[in-house]
Amino acid sequence: MTISDRTPVIVGVGQSVERIEAADYQGVSAAELAARAADAALADSGVAEIARGLVKIVGAVRTFEDSNAAPSPFGKPDKFPLAIARRLGITPSRAVLEKVGGQSPVTILAEMGDRILAGESEAALVFGAEAISSTRYLSGKGEVRDWAEALDGEIDDHGFGMKGLLSPLAIAHGITAPPIAYALMENARRARLGLDKASYALAMGALFAPFSAVAAANPYSSAASQALSADEIATPGERNRLVTDPYTIKLVSRDQVNQGAAVLLMSVGAARAAGIPEDRWTFVHAATHAQEKEVLARPALDAYPAANAAIAEALAISGKRIDAFAAFDFYSCFPIPVFNAAIEGLGLAADDPRGLTVTGGLPYFGGAGNNYSMHAIASMVDRLRTEARGSFGLVGANGGFQSKYAALVLSGTPAPWRPLVADPIQQALDTVADIAPVAEANGNGTIETYTVWRAKGVPASAIAIGHLADGSRFVANAADPETLAQAAETDPLGATVSVRFDGKRNLFNFAA
Structure with missing residues (x-):
């Protein structure tokens, strides 16, 4: 040549x-x-x-x-x-x-x-x-x-070059930090695959365990590290706190x-x-x-x-x-x-x-x-x-x-x-049409993905994305501490919720 x-x-x-x-x-x-x-x-x-x-x-x-x-x-x-x-x-x-x-x-x-x-x-x-x-x-x-x-x-x-990355509606509901946005996408993938929390966590750990081994041998790594097992990466603990469901700190950049x-x-x-x-x-x-x-x-x-x-x-x-x-x-x-x-x-x-x-x-x-x-x-x-x-x-x-x-x-x-x-x-x-989410959502809906953001391990806020009865997409935050606690303690994927617009943002409660 x-x-x-x-x-x-x-x-x-x-x-x-x-x-x-x-x-x-x-x-x-x-x-x-x-x-x-x-x-x-x-x-x-x-x-x-x-x-x-x-x-x-x-x-x-x-x-x-x-x-x-x-x-x-x-x-x-x-x-x-x-x-x-x-x-x-x-x-x-x-x-x-x-x-x-x-x-x-x-x-x-x-x-x-x-x-x-x-x-x-x-x-x-x-x-x-x-x-x-x-x-x-x-x-x-x-x-x-x-x-x-x-x-x-x-x-x-x-x-x-940040135009079009996040809409005002996403920002208003707290989708602002990368761990939150990626967690919503990650749980959407788990929902599609039909996996429970533990199985999906182990899959993430298995994906990243070989990465940790490469980093441990790299002289340019940002800190001295060691190879980790899938369990060590996936399992929450004192030195591996949950950041936002489903991510522990060892799964975060x-x-x-x-x-x-x-x-x-x-x-x-x-x-x-x-x-x-x-x-x-x-x-x-x-x-x-x-x-x-x-x-x-x-x-x-x-x-x-x-x-x-x-x-x-x-x-x-x-x-x-x-x-x-x-x-x-x-x-x-x-x-x-x-x-x-x-x-x-x-x-x-x-x-x-x-x-x-x-x-x-x-x-x-x-x-x-x-x-x-x-x-x-x-x-x-x-x-x-x-x-x-x-x-x-x-x-x-x-x-x-x-x-x-x-x-x-x-x-x-x-x-x-x-x-x-x-x-x-x-x-x-660009030939694929956009989805237009509902800015002011009211009615019953089903959660397709969610995340619970944690401040030093303590649940602080929850975001859910799903569809209303007519098929339209909604995004909403937990309406109260009880809803937040339930989102953190259970698996909300597929759950039925009641969604309402409070004049500023959409809020959700779990259906009775």
Whole structure:
């Protein structure tokens, strides 16, 4: 195959981690962790200084602080991509800050590749990081850091990209935090499968137990950890409290991390001229993206057709069947995205000998904000260079509330660069009609899914989604403490309820 000299190729990857319990812990900022990872990616190329001089464009994954999702008591850079570039001694002609979401490492990588292909630069760096663990730890100790930076220069800020993720009706009923939204989807899946609480909990534990083993062996994991059994993950206890039904804390993404990851792209011509051996090159064979409907508008609350469509298109573009892949990393903030993408979408088994993660997953390796899948890409490149050389790897990156999904196919086998494919996938998904939930619900209904949110293990609120007698969808909160207690102590799936609108929101009581 003849590959154009302008073809972008991955030639360097890097990761960084700072553990609070480590003897050399310093408590550095997210910008510093991103710069360390980017420096490692430059070094990984084997021609760090040549590569540094070639990088004219940089792309940053948006931190949680820049996503309106985390406080910044120590301040932050006003232009995150330029803060990292300054640390690296790079003055880019273009610096990009990507949209919010776990899909963004794939989409920003694809954009940088497009820019290299177009001749804008011979090399590009993409990076991201979080220091949420240090922020909380140092603040709790009363320590102060100055992480604020004001930088000259312009950035191309793609904005938040959060429109359409949650409706005002969902927000009014408390569907605001990821554990709550995902729990509603998870229990909807349990209802479809007809499983009781204990059986489904064990299935989630069995899915994630292999993830914990991978994380325990990963030197870049956010904290020292050990492999866990399915029972240890699924069973509530003093050190594994229920967060929101059906999730224990060991089933929830760990956002208290200090982690950074970066990828260096270079044109084939520049990589060859710099003397980077071809067995260090990793090609992007396909990159795809799709967006899901708003949560309450989805015909099936447990399904994720956007993920399945993005992955199917990535496989089609690469021309590979799933048995050609040697490694996978499915975004695992909670079990259901993995169930949907890997188990139901691709027919893989939880104990597939290839594994479903190369990092260890978000609850165990660490959920580094929007940047988790940059770690997955870096780890996948390492895998494909070594024991899986010549084979293929698939990274599935999830954003929002099962809202956005990007799929990436990687291999050391040469392939021409193909731009991110999104529009044709989206057009097909958008032909399916939305569900219009009832804003002011009154009458009897049946619960299709629910969750009980717990504050430090104590039931604090309950949300139910179901259908009224006429088939229309409702969302409602527990009307009183007695209803909340019954929702927490029983299994409300399929229960008959009385729903009423109180002027602000819908409330439900269990039928007598």
